[in-house]
């Protein structure tokens with residue numbers, strides 16, 4: 143049985159992770175964490191996730207519960223992740239990091255910690271998205287400069303940034319595979335008289351509306367035909383399933399910084 147702790151337990155991903163962990167085999171929720179002062183500290187983690195009583199109270203002190211888990215799943219905020227790194231290194235605990243938005247110093251701290259403990263970190267833990275990344279790379283390598291490439295993403299109306307981090311990652315994969323530079327070749331906006339399309343460009347379109355969880359399409363448009371590779375998320379559980387898969391994979395690994403592509407055997 144693998145004992146797992148979840149930070150950001152009251153958040154959207156935290157509650158989804160508690161549900162997925164509790165329903166799966168071979169894992170047990172050992173601890174649930176929230177920031178000090180959060181109104182759900184002390185609440186039962188199962189009740190927080192809508193599951194009924196689990197007997198795991200939400201804690202605001204990772205050090206105090208460090209004996210209750212082997213691996214920490216962290217989908218919270220960078221500040222919380224970086225504080226958890228110290229505790230996990232001191233106690234030799236593994237980490238699966240889904241939190242996004244680290245600055246250069248934060249990324250350097252994670253890399254340094256990975257020389258002491260095994261860490262999986264991925265800005266998108268979805269198994270399906272990562273399979274789509276591989277398919278996009280394959281298609282781009284074969285189609286090359288014979289097609290125009292467009293990335294279209296759609297998310298809920300509350301998402302504040304655009305394009306999505308996943309769309310940017312898709313852009314990086316396309317640029318690397320096609321020998322282009324995202325800095326100069328990405329086009330994020332078209333309006334008015336733009337002239338004919340330059341084949342080297344990688345176009346991005348962002349749609350925002352309603353409660354869309356997240357959709358990404360890459361269109362490879364050639365003459366007389368086009369290929370579209372699409373991933374659609376219908377709930378946040380896809381990210382949680384990927385994180386749980388990473389926890390299982392990490393158990394036999396030495397210290398190091400791994401990504402989800404390695405977990406899935408795609409890297």
Ligand SMILES: NC(=O)c1ccc[n+]([C@@H]2O[C@H](COP(=O)([O-])OP(=O)(O)OC[C@H]3O[C@@H](n4cnc5c(N)ncnc54)[C@H](OP(=O)(O)O)[C@@H]3O)[C@@H](O)[C@H]2O)c1
Nearest residue numbers: 150152153154155176177217218222240241242265266267
């Ligand atoms: N890698 C992936 O596949 C993936 C997928 C989805 C989301 N994410 C990322 O995961 C993170 C969380 O996303 P979300 O949608 O779940 O956000 P969210 O609903 O805002 O949840 C974040 C939770 O972390 C809590 N928190 C803040 N400071 C904390 C601390 N010091 N210790 C413990 N908990 C703390 C927040 O509490 P308060 O609200 O009270 O501050 C909140 O409950 C984001 O960085 C997001 O980009 C990654």
